[in-house]
Amino acid sequence: MSETRTALVTGANKGIGYAIAAGLGALGYRVGVGARDEDRREAAVEALRAAGADAFGVPLDVTDDRSVADAAALVGRRAGRLDALVNNAGIAGETGPGWAQDPTTLDLDLVRTVVETNVIGVIRVTNALLPLLRRSTSPRIVNVSSSVGSLTRQADPDVDVGPVMAAYAPSKSFLNAVTVQYARWFAGTDILVNAVCPGLVATDFTGFHGPRTPEQGAATAIRLATLPDGGPTGSFFEDDGVVPW
Template structure:
């Protein structure tokens, strides 16, 4: 039996650790029911238990963003469990292999590029489109795509990573395309940069905590109905593209 949920529900992809877990935690603490999207059953279950122990209303959603079938099944799980979806945070992302100069543009391994795009860009499209019917039924739907200033053509920050950085440039571009498509609707979509955060992604060698990295996602997930659309933000404001 599907229970009628009067609490807003958010799906966070890649929510079992790092910034994704901190986003799930933050949304839970401000009253959202949180759908913890993650590939690994054990890690997902552990994350849900940790969130529930903190008083967050959380449930797990099996989700491999590189699979069309998995994205469709995840949408069904959210509908069956919560009956609604108000916020989608596309957080799942990979850096891709960097061993042996793999992401040096002059000797770029195209299989690495494909793998990175499949998660960081195609995965966002897969999941977004799978849950769109649910989001369209919400009063104030929000989509947050977690990007990186490394994808900024203006800033060109971080190390040379010719698979990862362009994947974030493309994610920013697809965010703008969705925003244009949703211009006459109540769906607000933006991209957010968490900054340089200590996670396993950065070898925990970074100045910002996952909670600090999650703050921009919480902000964009709870924008008012007249909030900005189709732009790229960090804690300081708009990021140069």
């Protein structure tokens, strides 16, 4: 089995996901670029390779069982194991003026769509890749969350958490809770599972609003994906440390 460490990043064709893939590639990881769009995926792979990274494309729709199973099989053929899984793919869902999602008029299909990607998709991908992660001597799972998933911050009137997002914010709270359950399940093993808030990053996801670059948003996710043995697990991090829950 190759000694080169391998990572898979979902939603890695652009924005924060691409920056995470680039950062791991710069550290010597072989990086699987998980993305649905073939053209964008291959363009990202070419750009990563041009920068010196060992990158390969992974067709991946996190909402589709067959797509995820095929992706796991592809990673297995290419690498034989997986050392780091970064569940970055996510959606906000349709919003109204000012990015708001009004809980009193919320379309239930919108809630289902957001949860299907942001939560169920993470579970689907994680469980499909677990056999490969178990082959690693230091497997790491990182779930890209958001500070809007913090109930502590959402409930504090003195904290500016932006608009009410009645589908997206609860999906990230749900993801944080799922992260803890995985960490509890793997307690006492080498598998470390954490969530990360990249901050408000200027990407197309945010309409390019935000003070942070994708590289800044990726930094903590990269750190968690490369934690040493005995590192933290079951926590929710941002640049400044643990996010209050």
